[in-house]
Amino acid sequence: MKKLSFLSALCGAAMGFGAVASANAATTLEAVKAKGFVQCGVSQGLPGFSNADDSGKWTGLDVDLCRAVAAAVFGDAEKVKYSPLSAKQRFTALSSGEIDILSRNTTWTMTRDTQLGLNFAGVNYYDGQGMMVPIALGVKSATELDGANICTNTGTTTELNITDYFRTNGMSFNLVAFEKADEVVAAYDAGRCDVYTTDRSGLAAQRGKLTQPDSHVVLPEIISKEPLGPVVRQGDDQWFNIVRWSLNAMINAEELGISSSNVNMKKFQSKLAPSVARLIGKEGKFGEELGLSNDWAYNIIMQVGNYAESYEKHVGLNTPLKLARGVNSLWSNGGILYAAPIR
Amino acid sequence: MFGRDRSLTSLLNDTFIRGILFQALIAIGLFLSINWLADNTLSNLANQGKTLGFDFLTRTAGFQISPTLGTWMLDYKVGKSTYTDVYLIGIINTFIVALLGILAATVIGFTVGIMRLSDNLVFRWFSSFYVEVVRNVPLLLQLFFWYFAVLRAMPSKREKLELVEGVAGLNITGLYLPAPIVSDGFIYSFLSLIGAIAITFLVRRYALRRQAETGQILPMFWIGLGIIIILPVLVHYLNGSPLDWSLPEFKDTGPKLRQGYQSGAGMVLVPEMLAVWLALSLYTAAFIAEIVRAGILAVNRGQTEAAYALGVRPNVTLRLVVIPQAMRVIIPPLTSQYLNLTKNSSLAVAIAYPELVSVFAGTALNQVGKEVEMIFMMMMVYLTFSLMTAAFMNWFNSRVKLVER
Structure with missing residues (x-):
């Protein structure tokens, strides 16, 4: 035994x-x-x-x-x-x-x-991980995001990728990680975060849930293989x-x-x-x-x-x-x- | 000889032997079923190519955690800190929100509970309304309400609502307060505070004895306040005030993204934590209010009348006659509410407050995949917190309960 x-x-x-x-x-x-x-x-x-x-x-x-x-x-x-x-x-x-x-x-x-x-x-x-920001922020590239607040989901690879990306580029950031995607979108929509990050397909899918889908832009960088x-x-x-x-x-x-x-x-x-x-x-x-x-x-x-x-x-x-x-x-x-x- | 010629039936009918026999059977059954479950778990894990073990605790964690008390205390650094640190951060964050929640819920609960018994109609209606609304709406919804409703009402990241000019401010990213910077000599100020509290206790004992002997009452409240404030302040300044404050810094120039409160200056309470704290305190306070009301109503009206007949003033009656007797009814259910509050704090995972369930059973579990070990470790934390609370409250209960002769 x-x-x-x-x-x-x-x-x-x-x-x-x-x-x-x-x-x-x-x-x-x-x-x-x-x-x-x-x-x-x-x-x-x-x-x-x-x-x-x-x-x-x-x-x-x-x-x-x-x-x-x-x-x-x-x-x-x-x-x-x-x-x-x-x-x-x-x-x-x-x-x-x-x-x-x-x-x-x-x-x-x-x-x-x-x-x-x-x-x-x-x-x-x-897929690949991307980042969405409000157009009003005036950011053209992810390399300008030093000091940003970033909303994402817990328990995904996105948390690790975004951490890696910011460490590689020597930038600081705050991560606010929610359990469900709906709350991430709601918090980003309310302005809690400057950036919403997830797989680019997910950004495309969730964009429709924002109050003004057209006033946000997906940045060109793809920071991971997904x-x-x-x-x-x-x-x-x-x-x-x-x-x-x-x-x-x-x-x-x-x-x-x-x-x-x-x-x-x-x-x-x-x-x-x-x-x-x-x-x-x-x-x-x-x-x-x-x-x-x-x-x-x-x-x-x-x-x-x-x-x-x-x-x-x-x-x-x-x-x-x-x-x-x-x-x-x-x-x-x-x-x-x-x-x-x-x- | 006695017992030698007894048959098997009469042996079974012997209460002592029967008791031992059945207890042994149950113990064996329990052991076998636990054994079977454990064996099944191990073989199922082996089928999936997994093993039991805690070696993951020394691995480094590759994800960021939002700035909270836990990350500040352990100086969390991605790529340096291990999963043990993540575990501790979860514990600290759960502990602090539970502790603050218990304190706030107690204060609000006692206030509302006493208000419900007030003669003032407005007080009574308000507190009844509060209790009925708050305790009948699910906690998770209240959590979302406080988080998202308050979030939308806040000034944006690049604006601020100043509470105290240059010292404390508020916006959507959190509540910004000055952070204490402790230098070497501060330990003496802290020790003198503890000393002052000890001295106050000694003076109080003397005052009580003097009152018992001579009937003269010392103004204990003012004496105590004096000792506790004057002594540490004196030591602090004689020592060259070894405590600095780092004030929050707000910038409204430069690149748009960098505007707003700057990280690294002052202290920030993130809105997730404030929402959890608010929701837990207000929710539990509604239950505590009812417990307090029940406790006070449980004290016989004759006690108050007897005190009045002796000429004791109403506020002294409440403090020395009613409340002490009410406490022994209040404490046991109050303990349950404290335990509920601690365990309910795990709902904070829904709104991104990095407590134990969120960082350890969420993010870390997904990276490591040791479900059995990690859920076990987490259960142990809640069990320990709950047992500690229960032990303290039982001790407190034994102090206030009715002394029977």
Whole structure:
């Protein structure tokens, strides 16, 4: 028997039944199939990425990833339940087994990958941290921000990045860190801070909540790399593969020109490029290797769409966020989006 | 021999043996379930590739914390300070807001509670209105109200509202006050203050004995005040006043961003802390007011009447007859309110006050990922604070409770 200290005994009592529940289920896929839905951890409301509308329906780029996994597992993209999580709750919720996937604009860093007992299954948005200031402040560059008050969220990489940036440039600053994004926006809007910093996609999404969105400007500096992606628990490679390949399927579909509008036509077409045939399950047994049915990717494309469709629908130029594809274009179009092939 | 020929049934029916047996069974059951839970935790952590351990406490922390008492006391420096410092900063910030909150809530609570029993109609109505409104609105909402309502009402960062010309001022970034700069000799001034308080206690004992023997009353309040003020002030100035003040500095020229109060001059109380303090004090004060009212009403009216019949003046009656008897009813529920206030301070995380839950269970936990250890450390802090408060209040209660013969 393991030697137990009083401390670990108490901790065991504190962890309680959450730990027991996850210990009994053999694999995440079996557990998900048994309960009949995917439990997906999302943000508490970040327009374009994960946001609930008036009727409680969740939409966004991050939400689409969860829907893709549900489509791959159940053949039904609607079989998802959402857990809105704050930045600091998210990893605990995932490691305790409360959620199956964390798809909440989460930055992939080495610490998180190696120390939290989690695995990042890929990148669905390449972002970078930016800063927003009121135009009235007359600041043109982040290097002029010495002595500024800065509002941000707790429990994110933004706290570390902004600290690093100011230390590197030998500037002083005060950090005011809130638990939820809404309070950050409200405090910045009230004038508590000179600067609001978060990922640039987040700045674009939150800008609409300010009383005068047009009187603020995002500074040109991008002070960090923020590859955002879905996260799963470490130690279940099958589930990890399902999430990773659901994302890869969406990116590959865009590259192969398969979208929700033409995937049905392709299915009944007799002459198909081999790569397309493999993607939509007409050739090979790629789905079965994942523990799913062979039309897994067909279901994703049919019900959720390819990456480009998802992007344009939620964050693209025709949405309030107006984010150009930029680095999130396919590698073949000058971006860095590059998924491993299905073969 | 007695007991040798007793059957098993009669052994089980023996209250002593039965007591031992069932207690042993429960102890074993408890041990096994704790063991099972702990084992489960460890194996689940191992499955995730995580280990238990406190080595993270010596690592350096790479994030900024907003300027508060904790960061000032520990001289927090990004890249130099460790997670132990972050833990201590959280503890200090929680402690100070709880302590200030308890003091303010007690003063406001006693005032409002006595006002509710006043003969003055305006006082009575006002205090009833206060109690009913404040205690029936959730604390988190009050926290947001005080933070965002007050924030919007403040002058902006580049303006100021001067409370005392050049000495104290207010704007959206905080309340700016002079900061004391202590030099070497100040310790003597401080020691003389403690000495003065001790002398006052001795004089008071003498005064009470003299009153008991001769019936003559010394004006103790004025004597005490005199000793406590004159002695330390005298020592301080004879010593060459070894205490300087750093005044807040306000600039309205230069680049727009650098205008406003300058960091490094004076002392700043950030609005987050003021809002937490205000919300906690006002909220808890409403409950304390009701406790005080209940305590005073619990003293039999006959006590007051008896005192009046002996010719004791009303304010002396309240002070020497009613309040001491009310205190033994007030103290136990008051203790609970103090404990509530301390634990409620963890709501401050919502409005960016860097207390324990915010900096340690928030920022630090996200960087380190040791949930079990860190939540345990945090629980221990709240437990320690609460047990300390409870111990002090129990001691105080034993001093004021009715002496029964």
